[in-house]
Amino acid sequence: MSAIRLSPAAAILRHGVLVLTSAFILVPFVWMVSLSLKSPGEIFRATFSVLPAQFYGVDNYAKAITSVPLPRYMGNGLLVCALILAAQILVCAPAAYALAKLKFWGRDFIFAMVLVGLLLPHQVLSLPLFILCYKLDILNTYLALVIPYVVSPFGIFLFRQFFKKIPNDIVHAARLDGLCELAIVWKIMVPMALPAVIAFSIFSVVAHWNDLFWPLIAVRDGNLMPAPLGIMAFKNEEAGNDYGPLMAASTLVVAPLLIAFLAAQKWFVEGMTGGSVK
Amino acid sequence: MSGITIRNIRKSFGATRVLHDVSLSIADGEFLTLLGPSGCGKSTLLRILAGLEVQDTGSIEIGGRVVDGVRPKRRDVAMVFQSYALYPHMSVAANIALPLRMRRLSRAQRLPLIGRWLPGSGPVISGIEMEVSRTAEALGIAHLLNRKPGQLSGGQRQRVAVGRAMVRHPAVFLMDEPLSNLDAKLRVQMRTEIKDLHRRLGVTFVYVTHDQAEAMTLSDRVVVMRDGEMLQVAPPQEIYADPNDIRVAEFLGSPKINMVDATMREPGLVDLAGSALSVACEIAPGSKFTVGIRPEAFQFAEHSGPGVITGSVRMVEHMGSDLFVYFDPSGLEQPLIARLSAERTHIVAGQTLHVSVRSDQLLVFDRDGRRVRARDVSSAHSSTPAREWAR
Incomplete structure (x- = not known):
């Protein structure tokens, strides 16, 4: 919004803070999506990777929708x-x-x-x-x-x-x-x-x-x-330990809100600023 | 027939009394201006006429019909607001069409999308569209019909507001400082357009302003209001030349009228600014009062003499055809302002100035600020239209 240009150092600092806080908020979601793609064995492995070693997404999502x-x-x-x-x-x-x-x-x-x-x-x-x-x-x-x-x-x-x-x-x-x-x-x-x-x-x-x-x-x-x-x-x-399909279901539940919000975002911001009269 | 009769209107907001017993008759087709500083109750009176505020006591008649308790839309009045009050989410065409749509279409016919296809609504809607475009053409805003108010300049918005008011041919036009948001040049232009509009429509206009120039140029009659009271009701020239009250005299005229405290020396002769001037008023000798002298009432005099005021010039303002001369007569704390013709006189700061003033141009006010008229004048003016109208 403001037309003031920041010095490079200040810009890096500001963006660093923004990235860090948004990462903090996004990590649980990333984790959720990541788990929804993994096999039951991989979920409880000690090491963590964002991408699944073995793509189990189809099974998890199918189970989430059908069971x-x-x-x-x-x-x-x-x-x-x-x-x-x-x-x-x-x-x-x-x-x-x-x-x-x-x-x-x-x-x-x-x-x-x-x-x-x-x-x-x-x-x-x-x-x-x-x-x-x-x-x-x-x-x-x-x-x-x-x-x-x-x-x-x-x-x-x-x-x-x-x-x-x-x-x-x-x-x-x-x-x-x-x-x-x-x-x-x-x-x-x-x-x-x-x-x-x-x-x-x-x-x-x-x-x-x-x-x-x-x-x-x-x-x-x-x-x-x-x-x-x-x-x-x-x-x-599911007796509480079948996390893959659970996370797949959670992802499916969150997705509509996310999509709707992203789609409406531009219009939303326009509505906040452009409607002013006088 | 759409004259307005206002009888004994009182209005208070909480403990503040805004209007004290206001009564007034407005003739059909008259252009009447309510003039006064902000907070004098003029806008409140206008809103009571429109039905937007309810008076505490008193009654309003429009076109011979008592309208107390009648909703604004049933009063056959239209109003133009200072802020224009256009609907920002509607196009200019929709803004102007709204009063007609509300009156001519049924509830179902006004529904979006389907209303247009209901039986009977087609011809009505095209009739409305035609009237809207005719009104827009008359106001020179036909090319703006599809824009939103936010995309228009102040003057264009003003015209849209006027268009929305005139499209339904009201019996009475109410205008609440319609020009005060415009720049000076546009204001003068719109002033003539409003005057023209009044002439064309021939309906009653009630116009509220704090701008004396608007009041003087537009009106058939002016009501000067102050603190919820009507001080004087008269045609513009009479309000200016023959004010009833010191507050009326001070409110009108630019530069402002000179007000000088004076003492009656002997009948017909006052001590004023170090010289003796003759006045034709019956005031007991020795009593104090105030004399108002319009700047243009002063006349350049070559020498001092009886009836001539002398002072040293403090400042001269060149206004083109005129000079505004500020000079300090002996014995006065405030300078007097004289408006002298620039052609005949050459005046510089520091010199001594002699001015004379005709006795019939001295406006005498008593200690309460009421006008004391000269004997011969008072009889001639005892039945001024002001009194006739302010029944």
Whole structure:
């Protein structure tokens, strides 16, 4: 971003630090991919090499896909993530608009409650949520995986901060142009806050694709399990020491996120910088 | 018919009173300007007219219909904002078309992609497109219709904002400092275009500004506002030449009007800046008051004499046709400014200057800042349009 050119020494130092930290983060992933390509014997060998001595990838990946219904798990994850994200945006945008642009009695109190909600870890609520789902009789359904996440304090907070930056005159102009309040939310505010919507979507999808804790509580039916839970079922089934197929399954689960993120990255950065008006 | 009647409007934000009992009638087709410094309540009054703010008490009539509690979109008013308030994610064409789409298309017909193919929407949409392009042509922005607002210059955005307001033919145009984000040259150009627009459309304009030049050049009548009150409502020339209040006199005119404290020596004669000037006001001898003298009211005099003010010249500003002369008469702490013709006089700093001033050009204000009119003048002006309108 900055146009300042660094001296060679500083550039080397900076890149060295960057390479080191990214290596630190990437090593587990590289290891995972590497293990997913190795034979069971090679995995427990004392020496370590990134590339397998004997390519065992086909067997591992075949086993990962066939011995447990991994595609089904990933399909479940996709469905749940999509439902959660859609519901969250549907709820958060109007709520955030009300908190950012409308004046009503108790608004600041409600916003304070949103902030409290932001501070609470979701796990704290798991017991009440479990009881709620039981009373609603939705345990062991897709609904049980979606309902607890429909209201996202983080989403409300993020959207509210973004909406607050949109000038009031735009809202006024929209009202004069004949838009009702909901139309203002969907036609004006959300499109203008697209960077926030994208950022929130990434956070939301990553969090719920990877979520293990709540699905573990909410569903028992193998047909409903999302991917991380599916991997666990797979591991139990294999008595825990068949690491090759396990790592292959993990790689398959992480891959969609990685691909989606890389594909969206350019657009994401553009959305963050290019959308600015005035 | 779209005159506006404003009756006893009050508005407070929390403990701050923004408007104190404002009443005003605006004629159909009139160009009325609300003029005042920032924070005087002029924008709030405009927003109350538009229905974007709700008054605490009082009532608004537009075109003979009481609109209190009526939503902004049902008031038949359009507004141009200082920040233009264009929708940055929509093209210029979509920006201008939006008010028409919201009014003429049903909810289903406005749906993206499929709305266009629903029964009945085709002709309406092409009608809207035609009106948008006609409006754009009238404003000279037809070539910009496919751009986004972010790609336009300030003046072009201004035109788009005007286009979005005029496309639906509102009965009343509200403008909130529409030119203040433009550079000086463009501002003058847009000023004439707005004047032209008003002439062409013939509808009521209510225009908010803090720029006296805009107020003077555009308006049929000017409302000078200060601290939530209307100080004076009158045509521009009257506001300038015959102000009701010291704050009106000080707000208008550049360079600023000279304000001099004076004492009445005897009836009809005041002590002012070391000389005795005659005024035609009934003020008790010995009482103190303030006299306002417009810079151009001074006339160059060759010699000192009765009714002539004398002082040494501090500074001279050449303005081309005119000179702004700052001079210090004896007994005054502040210099006075005189605007003298540059042709007839040659004045340099340090010299002694004599100026005379006609008694009918002395504006006398009492200690509360209210105008004290001369006897003969006060009777002639007792029924000024200002009072008639400010019912």
